[in-house]
Amino acid sequence: MLKGDILVTEITTPDFVPAMKRAAAIVTDRGGRTCHAAIVSREMGLPCIVDTIDGTTKLRDIPVATVDGGAGEVYEGDHQTKLVPQVIEIPTDANLTTKTKLYVNLADPDSAQRVAAMCVDGVGLLRVEFMIAQLGEYPRSMLESGRA
Protein backbone atom coordinates (compact mmCIF):
# COMPACT_ATOMS: atom_id res chain seq x y z
CA MET A 1 0.00 0.00 0.00
CA LEU A 2 1.80 3.12 -1.25
CA LYS A 3 0.81 6.75 -0.87
CA GLY A 4 -1.72 7.58 -3.55
CA ASP A 5 -2.97 4.01 -4.00
CA ILE A 6 -6.71 3.36 -3.95
CA LEU A 7 -7.60 1.03 -1.07
CA VAL A 8 -10.13 -1.55 -2.33
CA THR A 9 -11.31 -3.91 0.39
CA GLU A 10 -14.33 -5.86 1.60
CA ILE A 11 -14.64 -3.68 4.73
CA THR A 12 -12.26 -1.67 6.92
CA THR A 13 -11.51 -2.11 10.63
CA PRO A 14 -9.51 0.08 13.04
CA ASP A 15 -6.42 -1.92 11.97
CA PHE A 16 -6.77 -0.44 8.48
CA VAL A 17 -6.28 3.16 9.64
CA PRO A 18 -2.52 3.40 8.90
CA ALA A 19 -3.19 2.13 5.35
CA MET A 20 -6.20 4.44 4.98
CA LYS A 21 -3.95 7.40 5.80
CA ARG A 22 -1.80 6.59 2.76
CA ALA A 23 -4.77 5.99 0.46
CA ALA A 24 -6.00 8.44 -2.18
CA ALA A 25 -9.50 6.92 -1.99
CA ILE A 26 -11.32 4.01 -0.37
CA VAL A 27 -13.71 1.56 -2.04
CA THR A 28 -15.48 -1.23 -0.13
CA ASP A 29 -17.63 -4.19 -1.17
CA ARG A 30 -20.02 -3.82 1.76
CA GLY A 31 -21.23 -1.25 4.29
CA GLY A 32 -23.36 1.87 4.52
CA ARG A 33 -22.72 5.57 4.92
CA THR A 34 -22.43 5.16 8.69
CA CYS A 35 -19.94 2.26 8.72
CA HIS A 36 -16.30 2.46 9.82
CA ALA A 37 -14.90 3.04 6.31
CA ALA A 38 -17.38 5.87 5.67
CA ILE A 39 -16.86 7.69 8.97
CA VAL A 40 -13.07 7.48 8.94
CA SER A 41 -12.94 8.61 5.29
CA ARG A 42 -15.00 11.70 6.10
CA GLU A 43 -12.69 12.43 9.05
CA MET A 44 -9.71 12.18 6.71
CA GLY A 45 -11.32 14.05 3.83
CA LEU A 46 -10.86 11.04 1.55
CA PRO A 47 -13.24 10.04 -1.25
CA CYS A 48 -15.05 6.86 -0.23
CA ILE A 49 -17.53 4.56 -1.96
CA VAL A 50 -19.19 1.74 -0.01
CA ASP A 51 -21.43 -1.17 -1.00
CA THR A 52 -19.94 -1.78 -4.47
CA ILE A 53 -20.70 -5.50 -3.91
CA ASP A 54 -17.87 -6.83 -6.12
CA GLY A 55 -15.34 -3.96 -6.22
CA THR A 56 -12.54 -6.17 -4.87
CA THR A 57 -13.01 -8.58 -7.80
CA LYS A 58 -13.68 -6.09 -10.59
CA LEU A 59 -10.89 -3.66 -9.66
CA ARG A 60 -8.23 -6.30 -8.96
CA ASP A 61 -6.43 -6.07 -12.31
CA ILE A 62 -7.02 -2.37 -13.01
CA PRO A 63 -3.67 -0.51 -12.94
CA VAL A 64 -5.09 3.06 -12.78
CA ALA A 65 -8.57 4.15 -11.74
CA THR A 66 -10.40 7.35 -10.84
CA VAL A 67 -12.80 7.45 -7.88
CA ASP A 68 -15.68 9.94 -7.93
CA GLY A 69 -16.66 9.88 -4.26
CA GLY A 70 -19.55 12.29 -4.72
CA ALA A 71 -21.23 10.22 -7.42
CA GLY A 72 -20.23 6.82 -6.07
CA GLU A 73 -18.53 5.76 -9.32
CA VAL A 74 -15.13 4.26 -10.16
CA TYR A 75 -13.76 4.82 -13.67
CA GLU A 76 -10.90 3.20 -15.51
CA GLY A 77 -7.90 5.43 -16.10
CA ASP A 78 -6.64 8.75 -14.82
CA HIS A 79 -8.82 11.84 -14.68
CA GLN A 80 -7.73 15.13 -13.12
CA THR A 81 -10.41 17.36 -11.66
CA LYS A 82 -10.10 20.89 -10.41
CA LEU A 83 -11.69 20.75 -6.98
CA VAL A 84 -14.02 23.48 -5.79
CA PRO A 85 -13.68 23.87 -2.02
CA GLN A 86 -16.83 24.27 0.04
CA VAL A 87 -16.87 24.94 3.74
CA ILE A 88 -19.65 24.04 6.15
CA GLU A 89 -19.29 25.71 9.53
CA ILE A 90 -19.95 23.48 12.51
CA PRO A 91 -20.18 25.36 15.81
CA THR A 92 -17.63 24.44 18.46
CA ASP A 93 -18.17 24.54 22.19
CA ALA A 94 -14.91 26.32 22.89
CA ASN A 95 -16.05 27.70 26.23
CA LEU A 96 -18.28 24.87 27.36
CA THR A 97 -17.89 24.00 31.03
CA THR A 98 -19.22 20.68 32.25
CA LYS A 99 -19.52 19.34 35.79
CA THR A 100 -18.27 16.00 34.50
CA LYS A 101 -14.62 15.95 33.50
CA LEU A 102 -14.22 15.27 29.82
CA TYR A 103 -11.45 12.92 28.68
CA VAL A 104 -10.79 11.95 25.07
CA ASN A 105 -9.72 8.74 23.39
CA LEU A 106 -6.56 9.61 21.51
CA ALA A 107 -5.15 7.32 18.84
CA ASP A 108 -3.55 9.69 16.39
CA PRO A 109 -0.52 11.74 17.52
CA ASP A 110 -1.10 14.12 14.59
CA SER A 111 -4.42 15.26 16.10
CA ALA A 112 -3.05 15.86 19.63
CA GLN A 113 -2.59 19.61 19.09
CA ARG A 114 -6.04 20.08 17.59
CA VAL A 115 -7.73 18.06 20.34
CA ALA A 116 -5.78 19.81 23.11
CA ALA A 117 -7.26 23.11 21.93
CA MET A 118 -10.79 21.80 22.52
CA CYS A 119 -12.57 21.99 25.84
CA VAL A 120 -11.23 18.67 27.14
CA ASP A 121 -9.73 17.86 30.53
CA GLY A 122 -7.22 15.31 29.32
CA VAL A 123 -6.67 11.94 27.69
CA GLY A 124 -8.75 9.10 29.12
CA LEU A 125 -7.61 6.36 26.79
CA LEU A 126 -4.38 6.46 24.80
CA ARG A 127 -4.47 3.95 21.95
CA VAL A 128 -0.78 3.10 21.96
CA GLU A 129 -1.34 0.07 19.73
CA PHE A 130 -2.56 2.35 16.92
CA MET A 131 0.40 4.68 17.42
CA ILE A 132 2.81 1.75 17.14
CA ALA A 133 0.97 0.46 14.06
CA GLN A 134 1.42 3.88 12.46
CA LEU A 135 5.20 3.68 12.81
CA GLY A 136 5.14 1.34 9.85
CA GLU A 137 8.07 -0.51 11.39
CA TYR A 138 8.39 -3.39 13.81
CA PRO A 139 9.24 -1.91 17.25
CA ARG A 140 11.73 -4.65 18.09
CA SER A 141 13.79 -3.88 15.00
CA MET A 142 13.90 -0.23 16.05
CA LEU A 143 15.08 -1.25 19.53
CA GLU A 144 17.73 -3.60 18.14
CA SER A 145 19.13 -0.97 15.84
CA GLY A 146 19.26 1.54 18.70
CA ARG A 147 16.60 3.88 17.32
CA ALA A 148 14.11 3.50 20.17
Added chain:
Amino acid sequence: MDPAGNSDEILTEAILGLGEPLVSGNLSPDAYSVSRQDLKIVRRGLVTQPWLLTRNGNRSGSREILIPKSRQNMQKLSDKQAIALAEMGLRLENHYGRPQDVEWAFVGDRLNILQSRPITTTQAPDASPNEGLETLNALVSGASASPGIGPEQFG
Protein backbone atom coordinates in the same frame (compact mmCIF):
# COMPACT_ATOMS: atom_id res chain seq x y z
CA MET B 1 -28.71 15.07 8.58
CA ASP B 2 -26.98 13.24 5.78
CA PRO B 3 -23.26 13.56 6.66
CA ALA B 4 -22.12 12.87 3.10
CA GLY B 5 -24.78 14.56 1.07
CA ASN B 6 -27.81 16.78 1.28
CA SER B 7 -28.01 18.56 4.65
CA ASP B 8 -31.76 19.15 4.10
CA GLU B 9 -32.30 15.41 4.41
CA ILE B 10 -32.18 13.17 7.45
CA LEU B 11 -30.45 9.89 6.64
CA THR B 12 -31.36 6.68 8.47
CA GLU B 13 -29.62 3.37 7.85
CA ALA B 14 -31.13 0.12 9.12
CA ILE B 15 -30.47 -3.61 9.22
CA LEU B 16 -32.33 -6.50 10.83
CA GLY B 17 -30.85 -7.85 14.08
CA LEU B 18 -28.12 -6.38 16.25
CA GLY B 19 -26.30 -3.30 14.95
CA GLU B 20 -22.66 -4.39 15.03
CA PRO B 21 -22.52 -5.55 11.36
CA LEU B 22 -23.80 -2.10 10.34
CA VAL B 23 -21.04 -0.32 12.26
CA SER B 24 -18.30 -2.63 10.99
CA GLY B 25 -19.66 -2.51 7.45
CA ASN B 26 -20.12 -6.28 7.20
CA LEU B 27 -23.74 -5.78 6.17
CA SER B 28 -24.94 -3.13 3.76
CA PRO B 29 -28.01 -1.39 5.20
CA ASP B 30 -31.28 -0.06 3.86
CA ALA B 31 -31.06 3.75 3.63
CA TYR B 32 -34.03 6.06 4.12
CA SER B 33 -33.82 9.79 3.38
CA VAL B 34 -36.47 11.97 4.99
CA SER B 35 -37.00 15.63 4.20
CA ARG B 36 -36.19 17.95 7.08
CA GLN B 37 -38.95 20.38 6.03
CA ASP B 38 -42.04 18.20 5.85
CA LEU B 39 -40.81 14.84 7.25
CA LYS B 40 -41.71 12.98 4.07
CA ILE B 41 -39.68 10.07 2.73
CA VAL B 42 -37.63 11.31 -0.22
CA ARG B 43 -35.77 8.09 -1.06
CA ARG B 44 -35.62 4.46 -0.03
CA GLY B 45 -32.50 2.44 -0.83
CA LEU B 46 -33.42 -1.18 -0.14
CA VAL B 47 -30.80 -3.93 -0.08
CA THR B 48 -30.81 -7.70 0.28
CA GLN B 49 -29.76 -8.84 3.76
CA PRO B 50 -28.63 -12.50 3.79
CA TRP B 51 -28.01 -12.93 7.53
CA LEU B 52 -28.45 -11.18 10.85
CA LEU B 53 -26.64 -11.04 14.19
CA THR B 54 -28.61 -12.08 17.25
CA ARG B 55 -28.10 -12.88 20.93
CA ASN B 56 -26.54 -16.27 21.52
CA GLY B 57 -29.48 -17.76 23.45
CA ASN B 58 -28.73 -17.85 27.15
CA ARG B 59 -24.99 -17.90 26.62
CA SER B 60 -22.86 -14.80 26.29
CA GLY B 61 -22.01 -13.21 22.96
CA SER B 62 -23.88 -13.22 19.68
CA ARG B 63 -24.26 -15.44 16.63
CA GLU B 64 -25.08 -15.06 12.95
CA ILE B 65 -28.23 -16.68 11.59
CA LEU B 66 -29.38 -16.93 7.98
CA ILE B 67 -32.51 -15.05 6.95
CA PRO B 68 -35.00 -17.08 4.88
CA LYS B 69 -34.78 -16.18 1.17
CA SER B 70 -38.37 -14.91 1.19
CA ARG B 71 -37.54 -12.29 3.84
CA GLN B 72 -34.08 -11.16 2.62
CA ASN B 73 -35.48 -8.42 0.40
CA MET B 74 -38.07 -7.02 2.80
CA GLN B 75 -38.06 -3.31 3.65
CA LYS B 76 -36.28 -3.18 7.04
CA LEU B 77 -38.27 -0.22 8.39
CA SER B 78 -41.90 0.65 7.77
CA ASP B 79 -42.35 4.17 6.40
CA LYS B 80 -43.90 5.06 9.75
CA GLN B 81 -40.81 3.85 11.62
CA ALA B 82 -38.46 5.73 9.25
CA ILE B 83 -40.40 8.94 9.86
CA ALA B 84 -40.52 8.35 13.63
CA LEU B 85 -36.73 8.01 13.59
CA ALA B 86 -36.32 11.22 11.61
CA GLU B 87 -38.53 13.03 14.13
CA MET B 88 -36.45 11.62 16.97
CA GLY B 89 -33.30 12.78 15.17
CA LEU B 90 -34.66 16.31 15.01
CA ARG B 91 -35.62 16.21 18.72
CA LEU B 92 -32.09 15.13 19.64
CA GLU B 93 -30.61 17.79 17.36
CA ASN B 94 -32.73 20.45 19.08
CA HIS B 95 -31.81 19.14 22.51
CA TYR B 96 -28.05 19.11 21.86
CA GLY B 97 -28.01 22.10 19.54
CA ARG B 98 -26.43 20.42 16.52
CA PRO B 99 -26.92 17.48 14.13
CA GLN B 100 -26.53 14.10 15.81
CA ASP B 101 -25.27 10.65 14.83
CA VAL B 102 -27.77 8.42 16.67
CA GLU B 103 -27.66 4.69 17.32
CA TRP B 104 -31.07 3.17 17.99
CA ALA B 105 -32.98 -0.11 18.01
CA PHE B 106 -36.59 -1.03 17.47
CA VAL B 107 -37.78 -3.91 19.65
CA GLY B 108 -41.21 -4.58 18.22
CA ASP B 109 -42.75 -1.14 17.95
CA ARG B 110 -40.73 0.31 20.80
CA LEU B 111 -37.94 2.69 19.76
CA ASN B 112 -34.86 2.64 21.99
CA ILE B 113 -32.14 5.29 21.73
CA LEU B 114 -28.74 3.70 22.41
CA GLN B 115 -26.32 6.56 21.75
CA SER B 116 -26.31 10.10 20.40
CA ARG B 117 -23.22 12.05 19.50
CA PRO B 118 -22.57 15.15 17.41
CA ILE B 119 -21.72 14.82 13.73
CA THR B 120 -18.22 16.31 13.63
CA THR B 121 -17.44 16.15 9.94
CA THR B 122 -19.70 16.97 7.06
CA GLN B 123 -18.96 17.57 3.45
CA ALA B 124 -21.11 19.43 1.02
CA PRO B 125 -22.02 17.51 -2.13
CA ASP B 126 -19.12 17.70 -4.55
CA ALA B 127 -19.81 20.62 -6.88
CA SER B 128 -16.52 20.26 -8.74
CA PRO B 129 -16.78 20.09 -12.52
CA ASN B 130 -16.30 16.58 -13.81
CA GLU B 131 -15.97 17.24 -17.53
CA GLY B 132 -14.56 14.29 -19.35
CA LEU B 133 -15.38 11.70 -16.69
CA GLU B 134 -18.21 10.36 -18.85
CA THR B 135 -15.73 9.42 -21.55
CA LEU B 136 -14.07 6.96 -19.17
CA ASN B 137 -15.11 3.34 -18.78
CA ALA B 138 -17.21 2.95 -15.60
CA LEU B 139 -15.96 -0.02 -13.60
CA VAL B 140 -18.06 -0.26 -10.42
CA SER B 141 -20.54 1.89 -8.55
CA GLY B 142 -21.73 2.05 -4.96
CA ALA B 143 -23.03 4.42 -2.32
CA SER B 144 -21.27 7.77 -1.98
CA ALA B 145 -19.93 7.70 1.59
CA SER B 146 -17.55 10.67 1.28
CA PRO B 147 -17.04 13.05 -1.64
CA GLY B 148 -13.50 13.49 -0.39
CA ILE B 149 -12.99 17.17 -0.84
CA GLY B 150 -11.76 17.76 2.68
CA PRO B 151 -8.93 20.08 3.69
CA GLU B 152 -6.35 17.41 2.79
CA GLN B 153 -7.07 17.91 -0.89
CA PHE B 154 -6.29 21.61 -0.66
CA GLY B 155 -3.12 21.33 1.39
